Amino acid sequence: MSGHVEQTSLDTGALDARVTVGRGTFTLDAEVYVAPGEILGVIGANGAGKSTLLGALAGTLPLRSGQITLGDRVLSRTDAATPAVSVPRAARRVGYLDQRARLFPHLDAAANVAFGPRAQGRGRRAADTIAREWLARVGLGDRGSARAEALSGGQQQRVAIGRTLAADPALLLLDEPFAAVDVASSVDLRHLVASEVRRLGVPTILVTHDPVDLIALADRVLVLEDGVIGQLGSVADVLGAPSSPFAAEFAGRALIRGRASDHGTIHLNGAPVSEVSGTGQLPRPGAAAVGSFDPAAVRLTSPAATSTAASNAAIAAEWLGTVSAVFASRTGVRITCTEWPEFVAEIPVSRAVHQHIAVGDRVGLSLAQSDLTFAVPRAPAHP
Numbered sequence: 564m565s566g567h568v569e570q571t572s573l574d575t576g577a578l579d580a581r582v583t584v585g586r587g588t589f590t591l592d593a594e595v596y597v598a599p600g601e602i603l604g605v606i607g608a609n610g611a612g613k614s615t616l617l618g619a620l621a622g623t624l625p626l627r628s629g630q631i632t633l634g635d636r637v638l639s640r641t642d643a644a645t646p647a648v649s650v651p652r653a654a655r656r657v658g659y660l661d662q663r664a665r666l667f668p669h670l671d672a673a674a675n676v677a678f679g680p681r682a683q684g685r686g687r688r689a690a691d692t693i694a695r696e697w698l699a700r701v702g703l704g705d706r707g708s709a710r711a712e713a714l715s716g717g718q719q720q721r722v723a724i725g726r727t728l729a730a731d732p733a734l735l736l737l738d739e740p741f742a743a744v745d746v747a748s749s750v751d752l753r754h755l756v757a758s759e760v761r762r763l764g765v766p767t768i769l770v771t772h773d774p775v776d777l778i779a780l781a782d783r784v785l786v787l788e789d790g791v792i793g794q795l796g797s798v799a800d801v802l803g804a805p806s807s808p809f810a811a812e813f814a815g816r817a818l819i820r821g822r823a824s825d826h827g828t829i830h831l832n833g834a835p836v837s838e839v840s841g842t843g844q845l846p847r848p849g850a851a852a853v854g855s856f857d858p859a860a861v862r863l864t865s866p867a868a869t870s871t872a873a874s875n876a877a878i879a880a881e882w883l884g885t886v887s888a889v890f891a892s893r894t895g896v897r898i899t900c901t902e903w904p905e906f907v908a909e910i911p912v913s914r915a916v917h918q919h920i921a922v923g924d925r926v927g928l929s930l931a932q933s934d935l936t937f938a939v940p941r942a943p944a945h946p
């Protein structure tokens with residue numbers, strides 16, 4: 564008999580967590596909300612606390628303080644007012660998947676996928692039926708009797724996805740799950756994960772170093788910086804208006820810093836930027852401002868041309884600079900200036916040749932309003 568076995572999510576609901584976790588001298592301090600069926604991307608530099616966050620949610624790292632709720636279940640709670648709660652890892656119904664499939668080598672694909680339902684008390688036949696259904700869902704319906712060694716890396720990761728989801732997780736934690744598979748497989752796997760997360764309505768956290776993961780999968784992005792949330796918003800907002808060097812590099816944008824001097828005027832790198840139309844958040848007067856732009860959007864002119872540019876309403880900012888370095892990039896030529904080493908312009912090779920750009924040249928640099936976006940940097944939570 565191989566009928567359909569109903570898998571019901573008993574308590575699919577949102578993840579609502581406020582966690583403080585200590586690890587040696589490091590402290591993670593973050594609030595995270597993920598709606599059912601939502602994928603929250605988490606990015607951050609090495610050591611920013613991404614794994615610590617996943618560990619706290621999975622129940623492998625204790626909270627110093629805070630509370631984690633999943634639907635109507637409290638998974639962890641540590642505060643002075645109420646009794647502490649810490650649901651053991653196995654009872655949390657938290658699915659975890661990283662870049663290694665970690666299939667049991669002595670079991671075939673079907674038995675690997677059946678492992679979760681069996682561990683949850685399903686009979687052999689019911690678990691086997693669930694496993695076959697999941698193998699079909701992940702596109703390996705005909706490979707149930709194959710052992711890991713007979714499967715490609717991408718196929719093994721498919722089995723691992725099936726195994727994770729067959730255990731009926733109420734929260735899914737993904738730690739760079741596509742990093743070790745080839746590009747073609749990663750496209751298919753992203754599609755598979757996205758559609759299953761939406762179908763099952765499971766809140767999902769995706770830690771990644773790959774912008775494509777965010778673009779293809781994430782609904783929102785959280786940027787961790789030294790244990791605190793540096794930025795949180797839609798993928799378009801965070802990648803389009805990053806507030807930190809890490810997020811800017813991740814998004815392929817350059818940062819410029821400045822200060823809002825009065826209403827509507829922001830000084831960036833000493834250049835007044837008025838009538839800022841930029842997307843993102845504009846800072847309050849006196850507050851720090853972080854602008855960002857695509858280096859390829861910078862217009863390079865001769866110094867004499869800048870005054871003409873200034874009269875052009877579409878120009879948001881312009882500077883005079885001295886070229887300090889000219890170097891090859893993936894898509895053209897990158898240029899930095901002595902005055903602002905972090906300010907980067909990128910132009911096609913042909914234009915660099917045509918304009919004879921060389922170290923020591925004085926150049927005008929300008930940005931159109933639509934190419935400059937602003938973000939308000941968060942004050943650090945730790946002194």
Ligand SMILES: Nc1ncnc2c1ncn2[C@@H]1O[C@H](COP(=O)(O)OP(=O)(O)OP(=O)(O)O)[C@@H](O)[C@H]1O
Binds near residue numbers: 609614615
């Ligand atoms: N076992 C440990 N004991 C003490 N400190 C630790 C331990 N593990 C990690 N840390 C510290 O906790 C901080 C956060 O580490 P975590 O692994 O969460 O960062 P991450 O963002 O996941 O980094 P990566 O991208 O390198 O995996 C780091 O500064 C690290 O030094």
